[in-house]
Amino acid sequence: MGVIKLKHLVKVYNAYKGANGVTAIDGLNLHVGKGEFTGIMGPSGSGKTTLLNLLSGVDKATSGEIVIDGQDITKLSKDQMALFRRGRIGYIFQDFNLLDSLTLKENIALPLILDKRDPQEIEAKLAPLMEFLGIQDVRDKYPYHISGGQKQRVAAARAIVNEPAVVLADEPTGNLDSKSAHQLMSILASLNENMGSTILMVTHDPFAASFCKRILFIKDGKAELEIRSSGDRKAFFDKILEAQSVIGGVPV
């Protein structure tokens, strides 16, 4: 079964009272299966942010279906969507979005604390995850004590701690140096490979994208081209650059 299914998704901004709006997503169809690691790329203004906002229910689609984990989220009320988001979707943002007043451990545990899970169960979940992500030693520090790379690993842990149906990552390497970007992408690839996490990542960065198993390029809100990795990351990187030169995906 698909974890994400988009059926003829359309988003038009400011289309009211007969005025012609801006069509940001234009009849997009997409199927993301369980355990896939999919990248979304495309030129500036192609609709990537809009797509993430629709998937996370931050914004409403004009028409079409967005089915996540069997639920058409376009049919949910605001409150239902908030609950669904908390339980079924994990996020990794470009600017980390950690809470400065909480320790790193508390930041990671937040989704479980909000769910009123048993403290022992929380500890049992957190320990192996922090070990896996190499952040066990900094668990009692606060976000302002650690590097950007460590912050993003904490954010990755928070995104997957309650085993969401899908992790949405929005330019996760955008604020990282190249070494931290490499570490983070290796971790995301490993979460995908070893823990079966389904990841959908928007990125401008061909290096980050080369860790995905497939990339969908969008342009003017439409699916333009899809490429798949053979498993050879360097060859996929070259393929991505080639696709970008055809489509024009270089950031402006």
Ligand SMILES: Nc1ncnc2c1ncn2[C@@H]1O[C@H](COP(=O)(O)OP(=O)(O)OP(=O)(O)O)[C@@H](O)[C@H]1O
């Ligand atoms: N709130 C809004 N109101 C009106 N038009 C919008 C709004 N948000 C985005 N748009 C328009 O929708 C189109 C898609 O924008 P979007 O931000 O989704 O592109 P993007 O691919 O994320 O771009 P970038 O790579 O620069 O972040 C653009 O033409 C943009 O100007």
